[in-house]
Amino acid sequence: MKIRVDKSACQGHTACWMAAPEIYVLDEFGYSGIDVVAVTPGNEARARAGASACPEHAITIEE
Amino acid sequence: MGRVTHEPRIDFDHHSPEFAKDTHGILAGLRATCPVAWSEHYDGFWVISDWEGNREVLRQDPIFTPARLPWFPPGGSLTIPKTPGDVRSLPIELTTDEHAPLRRLLNAVTSPAASNALLPRIEHWTTHFIDQVIESGECDFVYDLATPIPAYITLEWVGYPLEHAEVASTAMHDTLGQPPGSDAFNRAVEAMGQMHAIIAETVVARRANPKDDIISYLCHTPVEGRLLSDREATEMAFTLVGGGVDSTTSLASSALMHLHRDRSLRQRLIDEPGLLAKATEEFLRVYPPFASIARTVVTDTELKGCPMAAGDRVYVSRYAANFDASVFDDAEEFIPDRFPNHHVSFGLGPHRCAGSHIARLMFQEIMRQVLTRMGDYELFDDRCADYPDHGFSIGWVTMPGRFTPGARS
Numbered sequence: 355m356k357i358r359v360d361k362s363a364c365q366g367h368t369a370c371w372m373a374a375p376e377i378y379v380l381d382e383f384g385y386s387g388i389d390v391v392a393v394t395p396g397n398e399a400r401a402r403a404g405a406s407a408c409p410e411h412a413i414t415i416e417e
Numbered sequence: 418m419g420r421v422t423h424e425p426r427i428d429f430d431h432h433s434p435e436f437a438k439d440t441h442g443i444l445a446g447l448r449a450t451c452p453v454a455w456s457e458h459y460d461g462f463w464v465i466s467d468w469e470g471n472r473e474v475l476r477q478d479p480i481f482t483p484a485r486l487p488w489f490p491p492g493g494s495l496t497i498p499k500t501p502g503d504v505r506s507l508p509i510e511l512t513t514d515e516h517a518p519l520r521r522l523l524n525a526v527t528s529p530a531a532s533n534a535l536l537p538r539i540e541h542w543t544t545h546f547i548d549q550v551i552e553s554g555e556c557d558f559v560y561d562l563a564t565p566i567p568a569y570i571t572l573e574w575v576g577y578p579l580e581h582a583e584v585a586s587t588a589m590h591d592t593l594g595q596p597p598g599s600d601a602f603n604r605a606v607e608a609m610g611q612m613h614a615i616i617a618e619t620v621v622a623r624r625a626n627p628k629d630d631i632i633s634y635l636c637h638t639p640v641e642g643r644l645l646s647d648r649e650a651t652e653m654a655f656t657l658v659g660g661g662v663d664s665t666t667s668l669a670s671s672a673l674m675h676l677h678r679d680r681s682l683r684q685r686l687i688d689e690p691g692l693l694a695k696a697t698e699e700f701l702r703v704y705p706p707f708a709s710i711a712r713t714v715v716t717d718t719e720l721k722g723c724p725m726a727a728g729d730r731v732y733v734s735r736y737a738a739n740f741d742a743s744v745f746d747d748a749e750e751f752i753p754d755r756f757p758n759h760h761v762s763f764g765l766g767p768h769r770c771a772g773s774h775i776a777r778l779m780f781q782e783i784m785r786q787v788l789t790r791m792g793d794y795e796l797f798d799d800r801c802a803d804y805p806d807h808g809f810s811i812g813w814v815t816m817p818g819r820f821t822p823g824a825r826s
Contacts, residue, residue: 409759409761
């Protein structure tokens with residue numbers, strides 16, 4: 355499973371980070387610090403929760 | 418593009434007493450029947466009352482601009498009607514390209530990490546103001562707590578001289594909370610001018626002698642190879658004060674009223690402190706402090722099938738979006754652990770509230786201390802008053818109540 359963050363759509367709400375801070379790392383400005391990341395086994399549910407939290411729909415999960 | 422007919426027409430006035438009385442019902446009716454509609458009040462404006470419309474307007478920043486463009490009539494562009502005066506809300510009232518570098522400057526000091534560094538001061542001021550009333554067993558939860566706590570935290574952070582703090586908190590709270598034309602409102606408008614002058618003087622002082630505060634940071638940090646002018650730094654600081662001083666006040670007052678009426682939820686929050694993080698988002702959804710925002714159409718366009726003309730004003734109702742049943746299951750219910758919670762109370766798009774992280778921390782500390790130190794509080798319903806005008810903001814003007822007295826910290 356992969357997470358893909360559309361950084362041009364990220365507005366720094368940090369909803370993903372509030373849901374799963376160990377997966378959705380932020381940059382120094384409080385915006386997404388990741389673009390494409392492989393999800394480590396066992397973290398799928400938290401990755402999905404973080405993606406679903408984004409009010410800008412900037413995060414997609416690729417199975 | 419065809420001729421813009423400005424239809425469907427509705428009779429909608431967000432500053433009317435009728436709207437203040439039935440904000441929820443009026444917006445629910447619009448959302449269900451015509452989520453994009455035209456009102457003839459205030460020289461005409463579009464009313465957007467669903468979530469998707471909020472998103473479309475706020476994401477298309479170059480087309481629905483918050484900027485003051487030379488060919489627009491004068492005045493502040495974020496409200497309908499326009500706010501008088503030539504003090505801009507920066508970095509909001511700029512075009513998309515002008516906004517980006519100034520917003521980056523702000524993001525560096527409002528990120529979650531930077532906001533967390535404020536926690537000791539947030540705890541300090543919350544403790545301080547609760548200490549002032551804790552022994553008496555009675556207070557006004559708005560004027561004694563929800564107003565001064567965010568005000569002092571914000572003003573100290575910005576670098577505004579605290580000896581003039583009351584000027585700023587009165588200016589912000591009473592321009593939002595008192596009826597236009599009343600003595601209290603007029604005093605608050607005067608205080609707003611004084612607050613601007615104090616910030617402008619502080620900018621000049623910090624330019625010469627920087628301290629460890631945001632005004633100094635704004636004066637001395639290069640942006641694309643230049644320093645902000647005094648006017649720009651003043652307008653940035655003025656906006657931070659305006660955004661920080663009374664918004665968390667509104668949210669905290671609404672939440673305290675909610676928990677006055679719902680004792681079982683209050684008990685749950687006392688028993689499960691970990692619930693407060695998710696509940697914060699639900700309080701934000703149900704009680705958006707800044708319940709609307711305005712934009713101006715730059716070029717002829719279309720929104721959800723409605724043709725719009727360049728120069729048209731657009732009223733975007735965050736409140737209405739937050740109760741949109743196509744986005745929120747059981748939208749009418751207060752669900753403290755709702756997740757995900759795509760409320761738009763901090764806005765969407767590039768102008769998302771920069772102070773959102775600080776706001777959450779302030780709100781949560783106020784709630785934490787009230788629930789632990791004054792957990793049995795009750796409000797005097799007949800003496801509480803909410804804002805008489807819901808055009809921009811919703812919240813409580815005054816909220817007297819009592820609780821079992823306790824010891825100072």
